[in-house]
Amino acid sequence: MKKAIFAVMIICLIAFVGCGKTDLQYQKQYIDAFDTVTIIIGYAANKEAFATNADLLYEKLCEYHELFDIYNTYDGINNIKTINDNAGIASVTVDNAIIELLEFSVDMYELTGGKMNIAMGSVLKIWHEYRQNGINSPDDAELPYETELKSAAEHTNIENLIIDKENNTVYISDPMMSLDVGATAKGYAVEKVCEYAESKCIGNISISCGGNVCTVGKKADGADWNVGIVSPFGNNNEYIRSVKVHDAAVVTSGTYQRYYEVDGKKYHHIIDPETLMPSELYLSVSIISKSSAESDALSTALFNMPIDESKRLIESLEYTDAVWILADGSIVISSGLSNNTERELKIQW
Amino acid sequence: MVKKEVVKRDIILIACVLIAALAALLIINLTKQSGTVAVIYTNNEEYARMPLDVDAEIVIYSDGKEANTLVVQNGKAYISSASCPDKICVNTGSISNENEMIVCLPNKVIVVIEKEN
Numbered sequence: 001m002k003k004a005i006f007a008v009m010i011i012c013l014i015a016f017v018g019c020g021k022t023d024l025q026y027q028k029q030y031i032d033a034f035d036t037v038t039i040i041i042g043y044a045a046n047k048e049a050f051a052t053n054a055d056l057l058y059e060k061l062c063e064y065h066e067l068f069d070i071y072n073t074y075d076g077i078n079n080i081k082t083i084n085d086n087a088g089i090a091s092v093t094v095d096n097a098i099i100e101l102l103e104f105s106v107d108m109y110e111l112t113g114g115k116m117n118i119a120m121g122s123v124l125k126i127w128h129e130y131r132q133n134g135i136n137s138p139d140d141a142e143l144p145y146e147t148e149l150k151s152a153a154e155h156t157n158i159e160n161l162i163i164d165k166e167n168n169t170v171y172i173s174d175p176m177m178s179l180d181v182g183a184t185a186k187g188y189a190v191e192k193v194c195e196y197a198e199s200k201c202i203g204n205i206s207i208s209c210g211g212n213v214c215t216v217g218k219k220a221d222g223a224d225w226n227v228g229i230v231s232p233f234g235n236n237n238e239y240i241r242s243v244k245v246h247d248a249a250v251v252t253s254g255t256y257q258r259y260y261e262v263d264g265k266k267y268h269h270i271i272d273p274e275t276l277m278p279s280e281l282y283l284s285v286s287i288i289s290k291s292s293a294e295s296d297a298l299s300t301a302l303f304n305m306p307i308d309e310s311k312r313l314i315e316s317l318e319y320t321d322a323v324w325i326l327a328d329g330s331i332v333i334s335s336g337l338s339n340n341t342e343r344e345l346k347i348q349w
Numbered sequence: 350m351v352k353k354e355v356v357k358r359d360i361i362l363i364a365c366v367l368i369a370a371l372a373a374l375l376i377i378n379l380t381k382q383s384g385t386v387a388v389i390y391t392n393n394e395e396y397a398r399m400p401l402d403v404d405a406e407i408v409i410y411s412d413g414k415e416a417n418t419l420v421v422q423n424g425k426a427y428i429s430s431a432s433c434p435d436k437i438c439v440n441t442g443s444i445s446n447e448n449e450m451i452v453c454l455p456n457k458v459i460v461v462i463e464k465e466n
Contacts, residue, residue, distance in 0.1 A: 235441040
């Protein structure tokens with residue numbers, strides 16, 4: 001009898017200690033990968049254990065960054081820049097992740113009727129240079145010449161991108177063409193990192209990489225993640241809406257993310273493949289879907305489509321929804337979303 | 350009769366242990382220091398911790414160069430000046446709530462509000 005009572009007491013004590021050891025929520029942030037901020041939120045017994053997991057995931061993200069980089073080369077790696085540098089010269093043997101990303105990007109080109117085109121590197125490069133100059137010396141900020149943009153646009157035919165899946169090689173047959181995977185690479189990489197987390201049994205996490213948020217599972221307490229949509233009017237800490245999700249990705253393309261000013265007017269980084277100018281229809285477009293890669297590609301494509309066309313595309317896709325903030329500041333949501341509270345949205349799938 | 354007596358005493362003993370455990374938990378939780386700090390990271394390494402309840406100013410060096418100046422005033426933190434061309438960090442304004450952030454991409458500086466245990 002005494003022994004039994006003693007046992008009960010010990011169990012009680014263990015239960016008490018156990019309560020104190022519930023996994024806590026931690027956050028770790030990094031700067032560098034994909035030239036932006038990455039925020040990893042997850043759960044662990046203590047800060048150190050969480051940091052070990054987060055570092056592991058961030059390292060993986062950096063690997064993808066190197067593979068998908070269009071500006072820098074890295075020792076021993078053939079990346080997207082290597083492919084661009086060899087346009088019209090030679091086919092390049094690349095990592096399977098690059099083949100997958102490029103094939104996915106071509107699929108998205110077709111799905112969106114060319115409103116998102118990774119073969120637009122030549123045009124985007126011009127805007128990039130003018131934007132960098134404008135940011136570095138605001139007084140000398142200029143717009144690219146129309147003729148310059150138009151002649152670059154003659155070298156954006158995605159059919160000149162030749163992907164040989166069997167031999168893992170990529171070749172650009174037009175020497176003037178180049179790839180810019182800015183609309184798909186981050187989303188694809190974050191998705192792959194989330195899959196990697198699952199393979200390492202790291203569950204209940206949210207990874208945000210510069211506007212790309214991908215969640216694995218729910219929060220540890222079983223609640224959905226509340227992903228904020230940054231207000232295009234405030235600073236980066238202000239949210240205009242939030243979306244409750246689990247196992248889903250929320251990706252936002254916004255005019256406020258990268259821009260420069262010419263004569264007091266802002267010119268952002270999302271360039272319409274038809275007009276070759278920054279699209280002025282929206283302040284931001286957010287896509288909620290089960291795939292961060294798809295959300296990323298669609299957020300750019302939808303940004304370049306009038307609202308009716310944009311809506312039609314979203315409604316034709318399963319498990320895919322959108323939040324548009326129009327140029328006048330009004331907010332439109334797709335049919336799979338509803339208001340949970342005034343500022344909080346929930347998905348119906 | 351003797352048996353019952355034993356059970357009663359044991360129950361009292363268990364109750365005492367439980368109460369003691371609860372009291373201990375309470376004391377631990379109540380005495381926990383929970384200050385709020387603005388933690389500065391440069392190149393993904395912790396650079397400095399600035400308690401929000403102490404007004405202060407700090408010059409942040411990143412890659413050996415003067416990068417940003419962080420001011421802590423009235424329980425809030427903000428970047429007052431920066432060497433970057435875009436000044437997004439300065440325009441972010443002040444932060445004070447847990448996990449709020451100021452980011453300076455060009456200088457690779459992040460300031461984030463953390464709760465200290």
